[in-house]
Amino acid sequence: MHIQNKKRFYLMMGLLGFIIILLGFSIYMIWTAISARNVPIAPTSNTATVDSTQGNRTDTVTSQAIADPTDILVLVNKTTSLDQDYLPPDLVSVDLPGVRETQLRKEAATALEDLFDAAALKNLTLYCCSGYRSYQSQDQLYAENVNAYGQKEADLVSAKPGQSEHQTGLAMDVTAESVNFDLLESFGQTPEGQFIKNNAHLYGYIIRYPEDQTAxxxxxxxxxxxxxxxxxxxAEIFKNSLTFEAYLTQVQ
Ligand SMILES: [Zn+2]
Incomplete structure (x- = not known):
C-alpha cells in the first residue's frame, strides 16, 4: 500500500472506531434512561405502591391514595364523600346466590366468591343482598329511611348519598336463610354470621361496622x-380488632 493511502486508511479506521464507540455510548445512555423510567419507586413507610399489572396494594396507604375513589382503601364515611357521578371502573355482576342481582368491583367479587366457597365447605350458605349502589339509589333509600324512622334514627342505619360505601363497589351486605334473608343484628349470632366474623379477613373483607364502635x-x-x-x-384489622378509621389513622 502506498504510504499516502496507508495514512488515509488508518485515519478512516480511526474515524470508524470513534463512530462505533460514540454509537455504543449513545445506545447505552438511551437504554439507561429508559430503564430508569421503568424502575418502580421503592416503597417507604406510609407510602402506597400499586402493582399496575395486578392492581394489588403492596404497602400501606397515604392520604393521597385515600383521595383516589378507585383506591381499594378508599375511606367513605360521614366525613368523606364520593362525588355524585363517581362510578367504580370495573363493576361486574356477582355470580353468587343472592336475594337480587347485584354488582361489585371485580377484585372484590372474586374475593367474595372465595369467601362463599369457604362457607359452603362448612355447609353454610351465604346470600348477597346489596353490593354496588349508585348515588341516586342511595339518595332514594336514605329518603325512605328518613320517612320511616326519622332523621336521627335513619342516620344510624343509612348513609346519606355520597357517603355510602356501597357506591365504592367494594361493600356487600350478606345474609342467610336463618335470618329470613334480612339484614338483622341477630345475623351476627348465627353460624353464618359467626363464620363471616371469623373468616372474612382471610378473603380480604372486614366487618366494617363492628359492635360498640358507633362513636x-x-x-x-x-x-x-x-x-x-x-x-x-x-388481616391487620382483624388481628388488632380495629375499625377501618382507626387502621387508616395508624398508618398515616
Ligand atoms: Zn351495607
Whole structure:
C-alpha cells in the first residue's frame, strides 16, 4: 500500500472506531434512561405502591391514595364523600346466590366468591343482598329511611348519598336463610354470621361496622356489611380488632 493511502486508511479506521464507540455510548445512555423510567419507586413507610399489572396494594396507604375513589382503601364515611357521578371502573355482576342481582368491583367479587366457597365447605350458605349502589339509589333509600324512622334514627342505619360505601363497589351486605334473608343484628349470632366474623379477613373483607364502635364509624353494628380492603389490611384489622378509621389513622 502506498504510504499516502496507508495514512488515509488508518485515519478512516480511526474515524470508524470513534463512530462505533460514540454509537455504543449513545445506545447505552438511551437504554439507561429508559430503564430508569421503568424502575418502580421503592416503597417507604406510609407510602402506597400499586402493582399496575395486578392492581394489588403492596404497602400501606397515604392520604393521597385515600383521595383516589378507585383506591381499594378508599375511606367513605360521614366525613368523606364520593362525588355524585363517581362510578367504580370495573363493576361486574356477582355470580353468587343472592336475594337480587347485584354488582361489585371485580377484585372484590372474586374475593367474595372465595369467601362463599369457604362457607359452603362448612355447609353454610351465604346470600348477597346489596353490593354496588349508585348515588341516586342511595339518595332514594336514605329518603325512605328518613320517612320511616326519622332523621336521627335513619342516620344510624343509612348513609346519606355520597357517603355510602356501597357506591365504592367494594361493600356487600350478606345474609342467610336463618335470618329470613334480612339484614338483622341477630345475623351476627348465627353460624353464618359467626363464620363471616371469623373468616372474612382471610378473603380480604372486614366487618366494617363492628359492635360498640358507633362513636368511630358513625353507624350501628352491622354484622352483615362486608367491606373489601385486601387480605393484608383485613388481616391487620382483624388481628388488632380495629375499625377501618382507626387502621387508616395508624398508618398515616
Ligand atoms: Zn351495607
Amino acid at each position: 368511630i364509624t358513625g353507624y350501628a353494628y352491622e354484622p352483615w356489611h362486608l367491606r373489601y380492603v385486601g387480605k393484608d389490611v383485613a
